[in-house]
Amino acid sequence: MTPSSRLRRINQAPVNPRGEFILYWMIAARRTGWNFALQHAVAQARELNKPLIVLEALRCDYPWASVRLHRFILDGMADNARSLRGKPVLYYPYVEEHRGEGQGLLETLSKRACLVVTDDFPAFFLPRMIQAAGRRLTVRLEAVDGNGLLPLAAVPQDYPSAYAFRRFLQKNLPGHLTDLPQADPLSDAQLPLLSTLPQEILERWPTAWAPLEEEDFSLPALPIDQQVATVDMPGGAVAAGARLELFLDERLCDYADQRNQPERQVTSELSAYLHFGQISVHEIFARLAARENWNPGRLGPERKGQRAGWWGMSANAEAWLDQLVTWRELGFNFCARRPDYDRYESLPAWAQATLDQHARDPRPYLYELHDFERAGTHDPLWNAAQRQLLREGSIHNYLRMLWGKKILEWSRDPRAALEIMIELNNKYALDGRDPNSYSGIFWCLGRYDRPWPERPIYGKIRSMSSENTARKFSVDSYLRHYARDPDA
Known part of the structure; x- marks a missing residue:
């Protein structure tokens, strides 16, 4: 059974034992193995002797929606379709082609369901979406936390540093290390099989087999950002x-x-x-x-x-x-x-105070969002890191910290710097919009860090420089590789 510490009831609606199936609404744990939510849905289907439907939908109006992010998700959906083929489950992939046309799908399916199981995820638009769904559905909605080795509910507070959190982990994690999800929760599932969905549902919300099965399927017709192109790294x-x-x-x-x-x-x-x-x-x-x-x-x-x-x-x-x-x-x-995890006000008090005190310090260079976005600064190493983000959807781990620190130094004030970091990272990084990604951005402004000797612009925030980075690490081939746009 899935540990109770990983289950969260979203609404007070009852289970409908007369429903036709169990519905697993796959929104964050987009995989068919090692998945606590799928495991829980299978257990509920087995207990009620009902078929199981896995709904994996992809809307086109999420923030920063782009060809890059869509393609990565669609790759994963294709893997899921292949993995669930022949299993005692009905996989229902759905891809919006116009904004809002997927509205009503979850509610319509839920009216036929015994209950709905979904993934818990603490960031981006997903918490709001889950809560809104809980208010609309007339059957029980349960969210399952498969995010980490330690259940989110097992941690009673937020921690100011990795050191403090590590102490908590070393005391509390051992009891959870043997609570692993099944590698294949459907391997021995004996469930009734639902061969297809009602025609009226499929006519309004057709399955997305074409985007998943056609290798040359393209996304130019969708109302998403076409300028953020796909990358070589496949998803799934x-x-x-x-x-x-x-x-x-x-x-x-x-x-x-x-x-x-x-x-x-x-x-x-x-x-x-x-x-x-x-x-x-x-x-x-x-x-x-x-x-x-x-x-x-x-x-x-x-x-x-x-x-x-x-x-x-x-x-x-x-x-x-x-x-x-x-x-x-x-x-x-x-x-x-912390619901304010992505806002300036979530920074430690000492960091806000020192940044605000130095907000009007003269900047040696001053750039706007479009300058940063096109890698148009005076600094070759920073520009190389930004070009890596544009081309590949990621930046080397160490250089990502330098990337953020220099945005702070070259923006008109700390709040503007934060907006620029979030915009560029969430728009271009494949791992943007993630709790771990926000940690990296806010670390550049003092989260999880300590005060350092005071200096202009940074105040007591830790500083970094391209010159020191180049002295510590070899960067010559990195600079050559990302020296200029390959299309220039």
């Missing part, structure tokens, strides 16, 4: 699994020492797949633990928040887990506990 659970294997086989061995080197690609490159729920942190953890021949008995005593030594794994594995678990789940915790 299959690509995510292959990237995980590549990381474990070839990159993990150098992770601790080399992960900040712009010219060494040793990071996992899984953040986009995690953001769209195309791979689970539970699967990643299980595969890493198997490689390390690890079991919970190897956990050390509480380390008072220290980064290394608690897990009982290799130094490279522990360095990666600190990013994957500590930092990632710290961001999810903040978004779950």
Whole structure:
């Protein structure tokens, strides 16, 4: 059974035992394995002896909707369709072709359902969408948290630093490490099968087999941003699994020492797949633990928040887990506990005070959004990082921090800098709009950090410079690779 700490009842409507099916509304955990929400939906279908429908819909009016994001999601939907073929479930993919035409689909299906199960997710527009759905539906709506190793409900407050959160994890995480979702929740499911949906539903909201099955399917007719083009990295659970294997086989061995080197690609490159729920942190953890021949008995005593030594794994594995678990789940915790997670006012009081005090300091360079967006600054390294974001939908981990710090330094004030960072990151980054992504942006303004010696513009916020970065790391080939727009 899915742990009760991961279940959240959204409305007070009852279960309808006379309904025709259980409906799983897949919105964040866009995968068919290692999925607590799907596992819970299967359990409910088995208990009531009802068919199961998996509705995975893609609207075209979400913020920053673009060809880049749509293509990545559609790749994942195609993987889900293939994975569920022949399983005791009816997969219903739906893609809006015009704004608003998907309205009413969830409610219409819910009127025939016993209950609706969906994914819990603490950021972007999803919390508002879930709450609005709960008010409209006349059957029970339950949200299932599969976001991290530690259930969101198990953390009673937001934490000011990774150190403080790490101390909490080391005390409270061990009891949850054996509560993993099933790798395939449908493997032994004996469920009644619903062969098709009523014709009146399919006529109004047809299934999206064409976008999923046609390799040359294009998206130019959709009312989404056509200028943010697709990237070479494919979406979906299959690509995510292959990237995980590549990381474990070839990159993990150098992770601790080399992960900040712009010219060494040793990071996992899984953040986009995690953001769209195309791979689970539970699967990643299980595969890493198997490689390390690890079991919970190897956990050390509480380390008072220290980064290394608690897990009982290799130094490279522990360095990666600190990013994957500590930092990632710290961001999810903040978004779950702070509705203002994406606003300037959520910064620590000391950071707001020092930024406001220096808001009118003279800037050596001053740029607007369009200057930053087109990589039109005076700084070759910053421009290279921005071009990587434009072309590939990501920036090297270390350079992303530099990218944000310089936007603060070259914008008219800290609030304008925050707006620019959010706009560029959410528009172009495949892993934008995510709790972990907001953590990175707000870290540039002092979240999870401490006061540093005061200096102009930054105040007591930690500063970074391209010159120091170039002295610490080799960046020559990075600069050459992203030196200019390839179409220029």
